[in-house]
Amino acid sequence: MSILENNRRYLKTRIKTAQELYEEGLYEDCINYIELTAVFAWLNFSGFYKLHSLEKILVEIGKTLKPFEKKLPKADPKEKNVLHICTEIKKVGGHSALLFNWIRLDSDNKHTVITTAQDLRDAENIAFSYNEKNAAKLISLKHQPKLQKAEELKQYIANGDYDYIVLHTNPNEVIPVLALSDENIKTPVLLLNHADHTFWLGTIITDILIQIRESNIDLDKQRRNISDQSVLPIPLKSPDFIKNYQNDGHNDQINIISTGSLYKYTPNENYNFYEEILTIAQKHSNVKINIVGVDKTSVFAKQYQHPNINYLGVLNPEELNKIENQMDIFLEGFPLPSFTALLQAAQKKIPFVLHYNPLSSLKLFNDDKSHGIIYPKNKQEWRDLVSDLVENFNTRKEIAEKQYGLVEKLYSENAWKDLLKKIYQKADSKQHRISNFTEDVFYSTENERMLSKIDSYMISHFRYTEQLGFLKKIKKLAQVYPKNKNVKYALSKTQIFNYIFEKHIN
Secondary structure (H helix, E strand, O other): OOHHHHHHHHHHHHHHHHHHHHHOOOHHHHHHHHHHHHHHHHHOOOOOOOOHHHHHHHHHHHOOOOOOOOOOOOOOOOOOEEEEEEOOOOOOOHHHHHHHHHHHHOOOOEEEEEEOOOOHHHHHHHHHHOOOOOOOEEEEOOOOOHHHHHHHHHHHHHHHOOOEEEEOOOOOOOHHHHHOOOOOOOOOEEEEEOOOOOOOOOHHHOOEEEEOOOOHHHHHHHHOOOOOEEEOOOOOOOOOOOOOHHHOOOOOOEEEEEEOOHHHHOOOOOOOHHHHHHHHHHHOOOEEEEEEOOEOOOHHHHHOOOOOEEEEEOOOHHHHHHHHOOOOEEEOOOOOOOHHHHHHHHOOOOOEEOOOOOOHHHOOOOOEHHHOEOOOOOHHHHHHHHHHHHHOHHHHHHHHHHHHHHHHHHHOHHHHHHHHHHHHHHHHOOOOOOOOOOOOOOOOOHHHHHHHHHOOOOEEOOOOOOOOOHHHHHHHHHOOOOOOOOEEOOOOHHHHHHHHHOOOOO
16 A cells, blocks of 8 residues: 555544544544644645645634624724734744745734744744844734634734734644634635645635745645635845855855755655765765754764764854855755745855756746756756756856846845735735635645655554543544554553543543
8 A cells, every 4th residue: 555545544534533523522632633633634645735624623613712703894994904823933944934024025014923832932032033123013822722722813813903814824723723713704814825735724714825836826726725826925135145256266165055944854765865965075075065954963964974064953044144155055955845045045146956856846946947947857967966066166156147037036025015915905805704615635646646755744543532432432443454654553451441441430
């Protein structure tokens, strides 16, 4: 049985269990179980881009919350009030950078940021590291059961007079679905599709889907059943440094950088970024390779060590900027790329090497050799391209100039502002509504089969099901087979006894 098919079969059993938890009125357990199931569907790709079977349960639970009080429209429509909801603000990666770029570039309007799963002090410290001058109001939901969190978020929405609600949430986020399931909420909901290649929750409450890549629009009309979509690419702030190739032709040492979250570099049977950078370091003695986002104590950093490879861990934007300004080449990570990091390097005229043989759903650009956009067909082509840039100053200069020109044209701040204005205009004519529920569709092309091999995450089979009825617990035990390598099934005999009988012998 293929990985994709095995994941699909196991996911189907979890959907049934979620339904049983709901039917027994175990709402908090059900919400937590759906969140964990969504983690499985996200990181152990199962051929589904949406699961209305799960979102429908969340909507029904959300309807048990205190009803939303109807309000009249605001009297002064000139200044817009935008609510951004995110799971957490991160030190590194494009999600938080895009959030704060949005706030900075849209300074004529008011912005509030609510985090659903982060301590306020931690969120404030990280937000401050982005040097955000347009000081958005920052709120963190209390550490409490999820139903209460959803109630708290709903009250913020009720009292905020927001014109737009923008979701920057993690793929497994349940709180906004619960809070925004009230039909009396009319504020349009815009979801920023930063996890555009995989599964996420929230399709049922999304009024406008914002794509960072135009190529996803037709795909997501089919995959996620969302017809109203707009494009808003990653905006690029003018850098404080642009590489000057007139005075840079005689350096002996070549500095290489790659930036991304730790999980994006996790090797699979098709890609091993660590192995490839080790190959580069062994071949070119004058190369220094810097990996941002991967700590030197991580498992693969320890396995793939070399004197010329530095694992720098997570850096704040200021630290990253200083490192980038010293670099000669940027390597796009794989198996999962980091688009923001690549674009930041390109706008400093640092030439980038794209990863080889990428999935169509993981390509930021279309192939365009005239602008230096080359996706190597295989590992050897990738190695040759990197070596060419390492060894030839003129090649680095030529490629950098071409890539810089394209990136400036597509991702300039002025172009971005115009696109955002059009999105706001579209949203002004819309009211929030719950979408029609549709069937969960399983996809099994080469794209999905490859995605199922890229990442994995271990989850517990029994977590949050301890309060199920006796017969349903027996059925849950029987679901151990066929086994899935990403699921923790093991229980001792004592634990099995307690699991089955604890609720029923009191």
